[in-house]
Amino acid sequence: QVQLVESGGGLVQPGGSLRLSCAASGSISMYVMGWFRQAPGKQRELVASITSGGFPNYADSAKGRFTISRDNAKNTVSLQMDSLKPEDTAVYYCYARSLYDSYQNWGQGTQVTVSS
Helix, strand or coil: CCCEEEECCEEECCCCCEEEEEEECCCCCCEEEEEEEECCCCCCEEEEEECCCCCEEECCCCCCCEEEEEECCCCEEEEEECCCCHHHCEEEEEEEEECCCCCEEECCCEEEEECC
């Protein structure tokens, strides 16, 4: 089981960039990792995920603007967000799902605000 801690959120102007990082308390090599987000009044939604082998998957809203990556040696997952829009404003959560059992966990979230 892994505990997750996000960092890197903040306030950015439209068109700007942010890089979110997620540090896990243990090995992530046997986990699918991902980033979800939740805006006020909306359901939590998948932004991007990445398999243990490094294959990414993106929501349509993130394609072409966001890049997810992982470093299994450092037990970290990152989300590079470019060309940010006001509608990207949300709390972003790191997510881990075990490949071998039903275990899944979330970080505490980090706020991203895109505003001029």
